[in-house]
Amino acid sequence: MALYVYAQTQNPTTLTLATGSLSLANHVEAIGQGDMRRGQTECDKLLRKHSTHQGALALKAYILAKLGNAEEATTLGQQVLHTPGALKSSHVLQGLWLTFRVLRLPELEIAVYNTALVHTPNSEQLYCKIFMAAARSKLYKDQHAAAVALNKLFKQDKYLWWVVTSLLMQAKSAQDSSVRQLQLTLAERMAEKALSEGRLTNTEELRIYLEVLELQDNHAAMIAALSTSGPLAEKIANDPDLITQWIGLLIKTGDCKQACTVAVAALEARDNWADYKLYVEATVAQASEGEGPVQAACANFDKWAAQRGRERGAKLAGVELTIRLHDAGYAKPVDEGADAVGERIWSYVDQFMTKAICYSDVMQHFVTHVKSATASGQTSGAIDFHAKQLEQRLHNARAAATATKCSEDAAQSWVSLERIRYLIQALSDDVDPQRWVADIGAMLSFGLDSDEAEQKLAACSDMTLIACQRLILAAFLAYPEPEQRGLLFASLFKVVCVLEAGIKMNDDRFLLKLYAIRLYLYLSCYDRARALYDTLNIKNIQFDTLGYLINGHGMSLGCFSTDLELCYDGVSFYDRSDARIPQELESAYGNGTYSNITDFTTFRDNLTHSVQRECTHRCALRGEAFDHGTSKDILEQWKEADAISIEHTDETIAALHDNRDIGVMGLQTPVDMAKWNLEIMTRQIPLPGSAWIKIFSMVPQIMHYIVCSEIELLEAKIGDLLVVIEEAGQSVSSHDLLLARGVHQVATLYLRAQSGDEGFDSELSALTEMIIGALPPDMSASNSLDLCDVALSTIRTASVATELFTLALSVKHALSAQRSPSANAVTLELSQIRKTALKLVGGLRTWTEKPARESIDALWVNAEDPLLASATTFLLSRRKSAVTLATKGCVGSWLKSVNNMAAHWKKCT
Amino acid sequence: MSTFRRFRAMDMFRFNNINLDRYTETYDLSFYLTYLSSWPDLYIVAESADRSLMGYLMGKVEGKKELWHGHVTALTVAPECRRLGLGRGLMDVLEVASEKTYDCYFVDLFVRPSNVVAIQMYENLGYTLYRQVIDYYMGDGVMPTEYANDMRKALARDVDKKSIVPVKHPVSVEDTFFA
Known part of the structure; x- marks a missing residue:
């Protein structure tokens, strides 16, 4: 297996070569069947007889490209490209452009078409190919030139819009402002002319025109374009996005009266919150001119609210108007009391x-x-007001919901008010854990133990989740100190039990699973977290947005191969995307749906330069290091590792996009209220960031340099590693830092071994000490382990030791292959470490098999903790099975991690 | 409260609160992008006041002559956003576009017979059962293999309502393809 997963890219093209020549029939057939080796043999056979057969040479170049021999394929392809007359043949042309596309060399692909144009001047197909090849690769200058040629030669409206779009894309990527302005002016003139000549016929073309104008802040021209008459006007009227844009532009240009008119017309037709917001904005902007606009808006809101199904929008707009007027300093006419804003909000809640x-x-x-x-x-006035408003409502809602045969509405009302209570407590900066767990017993009873819960009422699952969120928050508030972690872990374990009960009750509620995954990983339980993750059926784009929940955690908890499988799924998704998004960009141009061009381009950039993509690849590289074979296989793997492409600079790191969908956690406070953000709070280790990516880029690079004996490069790289370690601070987990230091130690040992200097023995001792020190304590001596240590660090540290040993073994193989006199000493030392490790990991396994369960019962389940007393009582009296399930989840997961590590140490001979 | 607007590729980075629901499929990227590049005005998303996504509808137009119609490929609403009329609102956008922009004869959709709530909603919107399609839905471990109800609603252009005259016998999946 190749060590560098980036190299395993999907083929961006499917071969549908026309032979065009009977002599190539066998070759094309072999390629068509995916048998590149046979295709290559057929090509070589033909070339032995006819060494200048351009068709065979082009095919061979293609085959070499598909086989990953980029250098030879490029040379051969260029040779054919520069052979006079070669591209007269359509099959040579096809073979060659496919070659350069597979090689991702768009400039050469375009050169192929340009050369072919000499033989087939004015070919529409060739110009289109140039346009698309350039569009796929952001070569906007070439794209523009091809569009201009097409427009000039074939005079189709479509090509006119290709020119405009090319100019727009060129302008957006231009560094020089004068060049940018020139391109925008050209694009504007062309589009303006098209509009006046009736050649701007649909909203897709209009959108491109609007984008050109917007980049120049030419709002007046945008309004003029949107106010056009004729058939286009009807299309605009049926396009809610354009109407919203129009209202926004009228506000920007200060024509708030007209903005209100357009907004009212739009809102007469349909409810759209974006239009309501703009209507409110335009109304507030006119408030200084008198009460008329405000009164008109209020009358409209009342009118719309009276219409069937439109109450929510109109009422919420009323709240929005009150707040905006208040903020702008206009207390009247709708604001008549000190707490008018608050009352408006509560009036909405009531309804x-x-x-x-x-x-x-x-x-x-x-x-x-x-x-x-x-x-x-x-602050306190507003908080007190809301707390007072909430109190009686909450009491009534709870009473209604807990009454016999409560309605769905009553249940939902209680949930809505509980959410508001949570928010108000957070806004009031309430740090008293007791207040956060008040009423937990009632909430759990309703969420898990009521008739409504039996009926899987959504409100019950929601209530269970809110209860869990409160318990988590209370636990972190109550036990912030390191010495209190025993109580913290006991509390979080109980939350896991509640979550397990909730999941058992209603398996569809994914939010309960997301929190359970997060907490199991907090307790170092990979296996159960992974099982829950698998039930979410996460795939495709979700690898990028949700993979962060679990990716890499297995590597840190000894489950190397299961984590690696998941990473490969992610890698495969990214590879597929690389091939397919450009095709869809072509489709957008082909279909004339220009509104997609910018969106697709931004989307592709975000995905190509995604933090999660980098992390997935780094995890895959990390996991591949555990793929054991003979020493020859291991050395071959590291040799093949691509040390260049994975290099990151500060600039490339800064260009990464974070696509992680953190908001999906169902938080009760806005994401930016960091202190109350449970997503942040429940991460035991920081999310991988730039320092993490740098460190895990350097590990395979260092191993590659060791195996290839590139001493100078190795010295430079470990120097860089040291700098990153020093600068990483809290952005990298202590275990990842330990691993990084270990890798530095491994590399230093190699350098000492190669130079034969005196420091070798001490480096070997230091490495031994580091690995042994990271292994679990000797169970034969004490026969007991601290439960919290296990949940917090024992398994994670043992995993680091296992990984370090694996890397050290590769160094040993490298030293042996390089006939270093120190190889034997390293071999002997590693053999000793392995013996010790097998004993210590075996001890940990014995403890995990039985005493761990007893410890959980004694220290977590039966822990006397007044904070969670009601939750504990509820669980032990009503949901014992969930406690058993969570206990099994923890013990089973730890055992799986330890067993994986034990198996790995056994294999590492 | 919700804003209906065109779906954008960038929305795929944050539609998990909708797609994590076990009955909503997360397709390969090219599926979404093909719909966007082909029928951008028929791919609509509802966004809440706090900017989270609430639900979306993927639609297309296809068929020839009197079979020229709008089709609902996917309609899904986040669990917490149900019972708000969002499905109805999204369907309305598709129907208006099918009638006014594309001049279609009818709109059709496929639904599992077991999805009683959805069928009820479509019936309230004026859809009727046109035919049943044998084994249209293949079991995937979560949902069973099932017939599909092909439901249709005639638009103004189909003056005689020919498009919705029910077919008596169930048809095979191949019979549902439009050239």
Whole structure:
């Protein structure tokens, strides 16, 4: 297996070569069947007889490219390209452009088409190919030239818009502002002319024109384009996005009266929150001119609210208007009391708390209201007001929901109010853990033990989740100190039990699973977390947005190969995307759906330069190091590792996009309220960032230099590693830092061994000490382990020791292959380490098999903790099975990790 | 409250609150991008007041002559956003575009007979059962193999409502393909 997964890219093209020549029939058939080796043999056979057969040479270049022999394929391809007359043949042409496309050399692919144009001047097909090849590769100058030629030669409207789009893309990527302006002016003129000549016929073309104008801040021209008459006007009227854009532009240009007119017309036709917001903005902007616009808006809101199914939008717009007027200093005419804003919010809650979306509608308004009060020194006033408003409502809702045969609406109302209570507590900076767990017993009873829960009412699962969120928050608030981690882990274990009960009750609720995954990993339990992750059926783009939940955790917990499988799924997704997104970009041009061009381009950039992509690849590289074979196989693997492409600079790191979908965790506070953000709180280790990526790029590079005996490069690289380690700080977990230091130690040992200097023995001792020190304690001596140590670090540290030993073994193989006199000493030492490790890991396994379960019962399940007393009582009396399940989840996961490590140490001979 | 707007490729980075629901399939990228590049105005997303995504509809137009129609490929709403009329709103956008922009004869969709709630909603929107398609849905470990109900609603262009005259016998999947 090749060590460098980047090299295993998918083929971006499918071969559908026309032979065009009977002599090549066998070759094409072999390629068509995917048998590149036979294709190559057939080519060589033909070339032995006819060494200048251009068709065979082109095919051979293609085959070499597909086989990964890029250098030879490029040379051969260029040779054919520069052979006069070669591209007269269509099959040579096809073979050659496919070659350069596989090689991802767009400039050469375009050179092929340009050369072919000499033989087939004015070929529409060739110009289109140039356009698309350039568009795929962001070669906007070439793209523009091809579009201009097509427009000039074939005079189709489509090509005119290709010119405009090319100019726009060129302008967006231009560094020089004068060049940028020139391109935008050209694009604007062409589009303007097209509009006046009736050649701008659809909203896709209009969108490109608008984008050109927007980049020049030419809002007046944008409004003029949107106000056009004729058939296009009807299409605009049926396009909600364009209407919203139009209203926004009118506000930007100060024509708020017209903005209101357009917004009202749009809102008469359909509810659209974006239009409501703009209508409110335009109304507030006119408030200084008198009460008329505000009164008109209020009347409209009342009118729309009276229409069937439109209440929510109109009412929420009323809340929005009140807040905006208040913030702008206009207390009247809608704001008549000191707490008018707050009352408006609560009036909305009263009306819509039966809907699950109610909280999402009003959350930001609560935040804005409290923050606004804070700015004027009235925080406690606003908080007190909301707390008072909440109190009786919450009491009533709870009573209604816990009554016999409660309605779905009553259940949902309680949930909505509980969410608001959570937010108000967070906004009031409530750090009293007791207040966070108040009423937990009632919430759990309703969420897990009521008739409604039996019926799988969504509100019950939501209530269980809110209870868990409260318990988590309370635990972190109550036990922030390192010496309190025993109580923290016991609390989090109980939350896991509740989550397991919730999942058992309603397997569809993915939020419960997301939190369970997070907490199991916090407790170092990979196997159960992974099992839950698998039930979520995460795939395709979700590898990029959700893979972060679990990727790499297996490597840190001894489950190397299972984690590696997941990484390969991710790598395969990224490879497929690399091939397919450019094809879809071509389709957008082909279909004339220009609104997609910028979106697809941004999407591709985000995916290509994704933090998660880098982490997935680094994890795959890391996991491959555990793929054992003979010493020859291991050395071959490291030799093949691509030390160049994975290199990162500060610039490339800064260009990475973070696509992780952190908001999916169902938080009760806005994501930016970091102190109350459970997603952040429940990460035992920091999310991989730039330092992590740098470190895990350097490990395979260092191993590659060791195996290839590149001493100078190795010295430079370990120097770089040291710098990153020193600068990493808290951004990398202590275990990853330990591993990085270990790798540095391994590399230093190799350098000492190669130079034969006196420091070798001490480096070998230091490495031994490091590996042994990271292994679990000797169980024969004490026969007991601290449960929290196991959950926090024992397995993670043992995993580092296992990984370091694996790398040290590769160094030993390298020294032997390089006939270093020190190889024997390293061999003997590693043999001793292995013996010790097998004993210590075996001891840990024995402990995990039985005493671990007893410790969980004694220290976590039965821990006397007043904070969680009601949760504990509930679990032990009503949900003992969930406690058993969570216990099994922990013990089983630890055992799996330890067994994996034990098996690995056994293999490492 | 919701904003209906065109779906964008960038939305795929944050549609997990909808797609993590076990009955919503997460397709390969090219599936979404093909719909976007072919029918961008028929791929609609609903966004909440706090900017999270609430649900989306993927649609297309296909067929020839009197079979020229709008088709609902996927309609899905996040669990917490159900019972708000979002499905109805999204369907309305597709129907309006099918009628006014594409001048179609009808709109059709496939639904599992076991999805009683969805069928009820489509019936309320004026859809009727046109035919059943044998083994249209293949079992995937989560959902069973099942017939599909092919439901249709005639648009203004189909004056005589010919497109919705029910077919008596179930048809095979191949019979549902449009050239």
